[in-house]
Amino acid sequence: MKYQRPKGTADILPNEATQWAAVESLAREVFKKYRYQEMRTPMFESFDVFSRTSGETSDIVTKEMYDFFDKGNRHITLRPEGTAGIVRAYVENKLYGPEIQKPFKTFYMGPMFRYERPQSGRLRQFHQIGVEAFGSDSPALDVEVVTLAMALLQSVGLNSLKLSLNTLGDNESRQNYRQALIAYLEPHEAELSADSKERLHKNPLRVLDSKDANDQKIVADAPSILDYLTPAATEHFTQVKEYLDALNIPYEVDSNMVRGLDYYNHTIFEVMSDSKAFGGKWTTVCAGGRYNGLVEQLGGPETPGVGFGLGVERLLLILAAEGIDLNEQHDLDVYVVGIGAETNAASLKLVQALRQQGFSADRDYLDKKPKGQFKAASKANAAYTLTIGQEELEQHKANLKNMANGHQEAIDLEQIYTDFGQAEAILAEKEN
RNA sequence: GCGGUAGUGGUGAAGUGGUUAACACACCGGAUUGUGGCUCCGGCACGCGUGGGUUCGACCCCCACCUACCGCCCCA
Numbered sequence: 001m002k003y004q005r006p007k008g009t010a011d012i013l014p015n016e017a018t019q020w021a022a023v024e025s026l027a028r029e030v031f032k033k034y035r036y037q038e039m040r041t042p043m044f045e046s047f048d049v050f051s052r053t054s055g056e057t058s059d060i061v062t063k064e065m066y067d068f069f070d071k072g073n074r075h076i077t078l079r080p081e082g083t084a085g086i087v088r089a090y091v092e093n094k095l096y097g098p099e100i101q102k103p104f105k106t107f108y109m110g111p112m113f114r115y116e117r118p119q120s121g122r123l124r125q126f127h128q129i130g131v132e133a134f135g136s137d138s139p140a141l142d143v144e145v146v147t148l149a150m151a152l153l154q155s156v157g158l159n160s161l162k163l164s165l166n167t168l169g170d171n172e173s174r175q176n177y178r179q180a181l182i183a184y185l186e187p188h189e190a191e192l193s194a195d196s197k198e199r200l201h202k203n204p205l206r207v208l209d210s211k212d213a214n215d216q217k218i219v220a221d222a223p224s225i226l227d228y229l230t231p232a233a234t235e236h237f238t239q240v241k242e243y244l245d246a247l248n249i250p251y252e253v254d255s256n257m258v259r260g261l262d263y264y265n266h267t268i269f270e271v272m273s274d275s276k277a278f279g280g281k282w283t284t285v286c287a288g289g290r291y292n293g294l295v296e297q298l299g300g301p302e303t304p305g306v307g308f309g310l311g312v313e314r315l316l317l318i319l320a321a322e323g324i325d326l327n328e329q330h331d332l333d334v335y336v337v338g339i340g341a342e343t344n345a346a347s348l349k350l351v352q353a354l355r356q357q358g359f360s361a362d363r364d365y366l367d368k369k370p371k372g373q374f375k376a377a378s379k380a381n382a383a384y385t386l387t388i389g390q391e392e393l394e395q396h397k398a399n400l401k402n403m404a405n406g407h408q409e410a411i412d413l414e415q416i417y418t419d420f421g422q423a424e425a426i427l428a429e430k431e432n
Numbered sequence: 433g434c435g436g437u438a439g440u441g442g443u444g445a446a447g448u449g450g451u452u453a454a455c456a457c458a459c460c461g462g463a464u465u466g467u468g469g470c471u472c473c474g475g476c477a478c479g480c481g482u483g484g485g486u487u488c489g490a491c492c493c494c495c496a497c498c499u500a501c502c503g504c505c506c507c508a
Contacts, residue, residue: 311508378468
């Protein structure tokens with residue numbers, strides 16, 4: 001094979017594309033109800049947009065950025081996630097302005113890029129659907145975003161989901177906790193895995209997230225962030241939980257849950273699936289949280305924000321594993337069988353007329369014999385065929401055949417041109 | 433970035449150092465001068481991921497690379 005797609009990319013073929021389109025269209029419906037409006041930002045941004053916001057030591061920045069220098073020697077990055085670009089656009093276009101109602105609620109969908117080893121459900125170009133809401137500190141908004149994430153997944157037919165919740169607190173909580181955590185971990189430093197040793201001082205919270213069995217043992221007795229929250233942070237988290245309870249939305253507090261991105265604070269959450277698509281292991285399909293300092297960090301006014309991102313490929317994998325097919329079957333209404341080259345124009349006129357009347361219509365373009373054309377019609381699941389040959393041409397008629405029962409009747413071309421629905425009725429009547 | 437497994441036609445695949453690379457499905461054509469099924473007949477890999485090497489001879493052995501899948505890391 002001479003040409004092949006770049007590593008970690010995928011061709012989405014017609015069969016699959018309909019499923020994608022269905023997911024996107026269901027998402028749009030949900031967003032409409034929640035009043036989130038679409039934004040489309042560039043697929044690449046200045047490297048700094050991501051390096052500043054994600055955290056210089058984050059894995060995304062240190063090893064997963066798909067970056068390059070363009071011909072103007074600008075350091076460019078293919079966006080690894082959606083939030084930073086949206087925030088950049090929010091600031092650059094002054095969407096924080098007084099004339100814009102708050103919270104400003106927006107969604108996006110599109111490709112993201114991370115330079116990493118592909119596996120199923122993990123690609124170098126993958127797709128996310130995400131939302132962001134700016135301008136309100138209210139825990140009620142956190143909860144709206146959570147419910148939106150759940151609603152989105154439910155709208156495509158998923159029910160076996162788990163909502164995992166945690167808080168990172170505000171800056172002060174985090175600083176206090178960080179110190180406590182380092183103090184706890186340092187005595188164990190020698191026992192920690194290499195990765196965790198590395199993170200101990202750079203980003204100790206990430207140690208909590210370690211998959212290493214021994215690390216987990218150590219971490220099991222580590223202090224909890226929940227014990228270091230400031231009263232304000234506690235209050236925020238408590239309210240989030242209360243509102244979720246009020247909505248009867250079950251959740252699990254996982255005080256070890258952290259974020260690979262540095263910009264999060266307060267509420268963070270993940271929606272996980274235990275679908276067989278991932279071998280029954282709980283896998284995150286949707287992750288989000290609050291990021292109150294981010295807008296400021298990118299040069300805007302102090303503006304709180306909260307949002308989530310959802311991995312489309314993962315969602316599609318789950319749908320496939322659960323046997324959920326969102327495609328509406330659009331079978332062919334009419335297949336026009338033309339016999340002889342001299343019927344070419346007439347066949348075109350027929351399909352054209354049918355299409356203009358709102359029917360789906362197709363015909364042969366390979367000079368197939370009638371038998372082959374009927375086969376094609378059958379394969380396309382055509383409801384009717386319309387056969388036209390020399391004889392019909394002369395009589396200004398065409399043979400309309402109901403493919404389900406084989407009944408056939410000659411119908412005036414004029415009738416088909418003006419009202420095919422009536423032609424269907426005529427055939428149905430003759431059948432009885 | 434590290435470790436493991438794999439790579440034969442449109443698809444599923446057999447083959448395993450030595451004649452024309454099984455078989456099946458799909459597809460195309462014919463038997464059937466204008467009607468979907470079945471049956472029968474026929475066609476269908478410029479050649480076994482790419483490039484080197486070993487050998488009298490390689491799809492089969494060796495090396496490198498590419499790609500996919502799985503695990504690690506991390507995450508959506």
